[in-house]
Every structure is written in C-alpha cells, then in structure tokens.
Amino acid sequence: MSRASKSEEASDGSSVKDDDDLVQRIQAGDSRAFRALFDKYHxxxxxxAMGVVKNEEDALDAVQEAFVKVHKNIHKFEGTSSFYTWLxxxxxxxxxxxxRRGSRRKNLDFDERSLHQESEVAGDGALVPNITDANPGKAALRRELGDAIQAALQELPEHHRAVIVLREIEGMSYEEMAEALDxxxxxxxxxLFHARKKMQASLAPYLAGEDVSED
Incomplete structure (x- = not known):
C-alpha cells in the first residue's frame, strides 16, 4: 500500500468524523463503539508494533496494552488531533x-521495497537500490538484502527506528509523525534524515553494488 493510500483513511474528513462520533459514543459508555474502533485500527x-518489537507475541501484547490504555484514557481525548494520531x-x-523491558525479538519479514521510495526532503533519495529478482542470483541477493535491512533497522536507536517504522512501514506524513511522536x-x-544515513552506512556494500540490478 502506498503512502497516499495508507494516509487516505486518516486524512479523509469523513473518516475523521466517523472516528469522532465513535469516540463520543465510547465516552458515553457505548462498548460497541470501542469494538468498532478496535476492528478498524488493530x-x-x-x-x-511489529516494526518496533520484532516479535509477533510481543507485538500482540503491545497492541492489547495500547487499546487498554485507549479505553482507560478515552475520556481525556479532546479531539485536538485525530484519533488515528492519538492511537x-x-x-x-x-x-x-x-x-526497553527486554522483550523477546525475532526477525520481521521487512519489505525492503518500501525503502526505495524517495523522501520529500530535497536530495534525499531512495534508501537502498532496487534489486530485481529476474534471475536466481538476483533473487538470492534480494533475500540477503532483506536480512541486512532487518539487521540495520535493529541496530538503530529507538527514536530513529520509530521514525523509520512510521514513515516507511506505516506511511505517515511528516505532520502525522510529529503528532504521533509529540x-x-x-x-x-x-x-529520519539521520536514521536513513545510518541505514545507508550499514547497507553500504549493497549501495555500492547497485549495478547488479542491471543486465
């Protein structure tokens, strides 16, 4: 899913209005409205969560804990930002x-193709070259690159990993990221600039070998 399509639901006025209506119903004690928001966003x-914790069980726990916090604190939501951003x-x-609590970590099948998209910042190009899988050699290199991206992402500080996840995986705009991270x-x-530079440094052998994708 592209950035535009990922952000469309959150940015569309009717969806935001629907969320506001559901929030008001939850605040009035309607449990079915909370279920509707959960079904929409979980x-x-x-x-x-998977982009951060790298482990399915921990990600499920994090989502459950997050929605418990949402339910507990929904009365504090005043609508100054969208529910999507608050969540x-x-x-x-x-x-x-x-x-930080030392959760178990496993690899995430990270889609490196999402990192080929150009940044909105002038002069900041794709994070990694586009390596096609037109032949077995290139397919193997693509798998190796995927593993390298996972490792590079894992090495990032938490605040750098967070912006990579929100931008490259969730497809948030800079404005949405700013609200989400406060x-x-x-x-x-x-x-994001520094996170990408660190990723590029870790992936230098692949960046240097960009011509492998050409016939």
Missing amino acids: RRAFAV YRIVMNVSIDHV VPKGTVMSR
Missing part, C-alpha cells in the same frame, strides 16, 4: 516500552 496498530502515539510508546516536524525530519 491491524495497522499491529504493523507498527499511534500510544502504540508507539507502548512498543518502545516493550523493547515532537516538532523539524525534529521528525532530522531524525
């Missing part, structure tokens, strides 16, 4: 807490 929340801020914070947009852009 898969996307799981994708964000992902909670999911990200809970997921990072899991990592930091200025400039901080988000700076973190």
